[in-house]
Amino acid sequence: MEAYERIKKSIIEGAYAPGTRLTEENLAKELQISRTPIREAIKRLETERLISPLKRGVIVSEFNxxxxxxxxxxxxxxxxxxxxxxxxxxxxxxxxxxxxxxxxxxxxxxxxxxxxxxxxxxxxxxxxxxxxxxxxxxxxxxxxxxxxxxxxxxxxxxxxxxxxxxxxxxxxxxxxxxxxxxxxxxxxxxxxxxxxxxxxxxxxxxxxxxxxx
Amino acid sequence: MEAYERIKKSIIEGAYAPGTRLTEENLAKELQISRTPIREAIKRLETERLISPLKRGVIVSEFNxxxxxxxxxxxxxxxxxxxxxxxxxxxxxxxxxxxxxxxxxxxxxxxxxxxxxxxxxxxxxxxxxxxxxxxxxxxxxxxxxxxxxxxxxxxxxxxxxxxxxxxxxxxxxxxxxxxxxxxxxxxxxxxxxxxxxxxxxxxxxxxxxxxxx
DNA sequence: AGTTGATTTATTGTATACAAAGTGCTACGA
DNA sequence: TCGTAGCACTTTGTATACAATAAATCAACT
Incomplete structure (x- = not known):
């Protein structure tokens, strides 16, 4: 399974709770791959609104x-x-x-x-x-x-x-x-x-x- | 203006006609930047449905x-x-x-x-x-x-x-x-x-x- | 003690090198 | 002539190094 799907799954199932900050390096370490595919996954999840951009980095989107x-x-x-x-x-x-x-x-x-x-x-x-x-x-x-x-x-x-x-x-x-x-x-x-x-x-x-x- | 916006503009205004194949390297040469930001732009445009994935590379989406x-x-x-x-x-x-x-x-x-x-x-x-x-x-x-x-x-x-x-x-x-x-x-x-x-x-x-x- | 400025640290942005994989071409054999 | 195996080439995928920038820490001065 590619990085995008794995991160998405974790978000949807709540493994990464809303509000959690995600950094490229941590995700890379966690998924045992380099930052490059992580970056793509993040960009994609961002356009899908599952994560929200910060001035620096992103957090899992919160919904009220x-x-x-x-x-x-x-x-x-x-x-x-x-x-x-x-x-x-x-x-x-x-x-x-x-x-x-x-x-x-x-x-x-x-x-x-x-x-x-x-x-x-x-x-x-x-x-x-x-x-x-x-x-x-x-x-x-x-x-x-x-x-x-x-x-x-x-x-x-x-x-x-x-x-x-x-x-x-x-x-x-x-x-x-x-x-x-x-x-x-x-x-x-x-x-x-x-x-x-x-x-x-x-x-x-x-x-x-x-x-x- | 960043890569994503520039490519998007070109597509919307018709500079890249529907059906045109886009390769990372050509875009990189055209925008005078490396492939890395191009890749992100492509991923994003793909989720927005403005370009369509091919087995290899992408084309500008066509609409009937x-x-x-x-x-x-x-x-x-x-x-x-x-x-x-x-x-x-x-x-x-x-x-x-x-x-x-x-x-x-x-x-x-x-x-x-x-x-x-x-x-x-x-x-x-x-x-x-x-x-x-x-x-x-x-x-x-x-x-x-x-x-x-x-x-x-x-x-x-x-x-x-x-x-x-x-x-x-x-x-x-x-x-x-x-x-x-x-x-x-x-x-x-x-x-x-x-x-x-x-x-x-x-x-x-x-x-x-x-x-x- | 509080505030501001400078230095360090963390994190993302970009470029580039190399690996992997698909595409097409050429030459050879039937 | 047709088909196919093998090779060369094109293009994307991944890793990594380095640059740029934002955040945090610390120190000095008031």
């Missing part, structure tokens, strides 16, 4: 509740649009991909909880796959790009750890509603359901953030 | 009519949202900034056409300033980021050279409508006018692209 609100609202806007476009442009394979995700999601929910963290990671992965399937079904490369860049944030990653069984079930149901609407070529229905789904996620995160601090 | 449609539709979505948000969050200074742009725009339209290219450059600059003023007025940093990255394309730059006097006048009128709606705290009115403005731009570009080929 206003940021979270804005980011989730943008997700609702963009993914809502993606769902609507998907309902117009989707192929049969797109539908299958979405249904597959939801099937697996359902299976997982019905499985007795073997190991909490492991199970949540799988659910999170399936959730990501479903959302990807939706914006892939929109067949809009530029839209996909913007959604990706708004989604890759540490918070979005952490949020699942706060979900309880009822909330996971609600998520699945909305996924199914979205999938059906896209299959039935109902753009507005698909959009509404997607937005509702994302706003529920937003409120959930905001509530828990508040609770934490 | 479908890309243009998708990009303008995204602009309509994002800038429409920005206008609506601006109508809620704007300060008095934001309003002044917008009005200033429109005043200058109006003056320029009424000025006898001294030198076509020069005049169009100024109009283009004022148009950009107005759009910036709108998304600044939304006071949403993340939204601003996405709009910037969807706007910085060679096409958007060239589009103004196809405008005639009547179309420029229509643009100004819509700018004024947007400005008034934002001032009057009418989100939906602001959004509609902005979207209409951008869709007009889209159709104009698509018509002229068709005509060219």
């Amino acid at each position: 509740t206003e940021d979270i609100r804005q980011i989730y609202n943008l997700r609702a806007l963009l993914e809502g649009y993606a769902a609507a476009e998907a309902a117009v442009n989707r192929s049969d394979e797109d539908i299958e991909a979405m249904e597959r995700c939801n099937e697996q999601f359902k299976d997982l929910l019905e499985t007795p909880t073997y190991e909490r963290t492991e199970r949540l990671n799988e659910i999170m992965e399936l959730n990501n796959q479903f959302h990807s399937a939706v914006y892939n079904a929109s067949h809009n490369e530029h839209l996909r790009f913007h959604i990706s860049s708004v989604t890759v944030l540490p918070l979005v990653f952490r949020s699942f750890y706060w979900y309880n069984e009822y909330q996971l079930k609600k998520s699945l149901e909305l996924h199914q509603t979205i999938s059906v609407a896209i299959q039935a070529n109902e753009p507005d229905r698909a959009k509404t359901a997607m937005q509702e789904h994302i706003y529920q996620g937003r409120d959930h995160v905001l509530k828990n953030i508040d609770h934490e601090s | 009519t479908e890309d243009i449609r998708q990009i303008y539709n995204l602009r309509a979505l994002l800038e429409g949202y920005a206008a609506a948000e601006a109508a809620v969050n704007r300060s008095d200074e934001d309003i002044e900034a917008m009005e200033r742009c429109n005043e200058q725009f109006k003056d320029l339209l009424e000025t006898p056409t001294y030198e076509r290219t020069e005049r169009l450059n100024e109009i283009m600059e004022l148009n950009n300033q107005f759009h910036s003023a709108v998304y600044n007025a939304s006071h949403n940093e993340h939204l601003r980021f996405h709009i910037s990255s969807v706007t910085v394309l060679p096409l958007v730059f060239r589009s103004f050279y196809w405008y005639n006097e009547y179309q420029l006048k229509k643009s100004l009128e819509l700018h004024q409508t947007i400005s008034v709606a934002i001032q009057a705290n009418e989100p939906d009115r602001a959004k509609t006018a902005m979207q209409e403005h951008i869709y007009q731009g889209r159709d104009h570009v698509l018509k002229n692209i068709d005509h060219e080929s």
